[in-house]
Amino acid sequence: MDKHLKDDFPVDWEDDHFVTRREFFKFLTLASGGLAVGTTAIAAYSKLPKGERQFEPALICKTGDLKQGSALSFSYPRPSDLCLLIHKINGDFVAYTRRCTHLSCPVEYEATNGAERLYCPCHNGSFSVAEGKVLAGPPPHPLPKVKIELRGEEIWALGITTEQEA
């Protein structure tokens, strides 16, 4: 008993700090366990549904205020959250957040020769007007879509949908 006590609680400084290979092995296994738990936690977090976020509905404008092939800038849900309502050439209404997913420059709507796109002038990024997907340039993610609803002649914003890439 006395010998084991001396082994477990050595008096000398060197002995106290001496790490056996077995202890190092156990430490590596413990660290491996920590990494495995961390990786699993991040993987589980990444699979959580993050799709649609509902906010207080807000009136954007009336359908007659925006002609086809043009866009209107509005703020939703907060004054600092810039969005863009687009009246497409085919007559549909669609809205996206206006911040480019690259470095947050405000995107512009462009319709030339029947072709439409959302264009970021900072680094020549392009997004599809139909789905908000990246067409060209450095943006890494699609533009989050603003969920809109037509109530008679009024266009209302209801929430924001974030789509993850595969």
Added chain:
Amino acid sequence: MKTPDYHRRQQKSVVFVALMLFELLLFFIQIWLFVMVLENTLGGKTAMAIPAALASLGILGINIWMLRGVEHLKRQL
């Protein structure tokens, strides 16, 4: 004169060092998997998250199995 017991200990020591080096290699692979999953999740790409997590858990299983082997070696010595 070196006894058979001495040689036996030498062999087990070599085995132990080999196991430790292998575990170190697996540990670095786990670090790489962790960083990869973290970067991809922050970047919005989640396709490889689950396979990487399963691989990391598999490596942990191997490490625990090797630790049990090391404990067995210790008891034999």
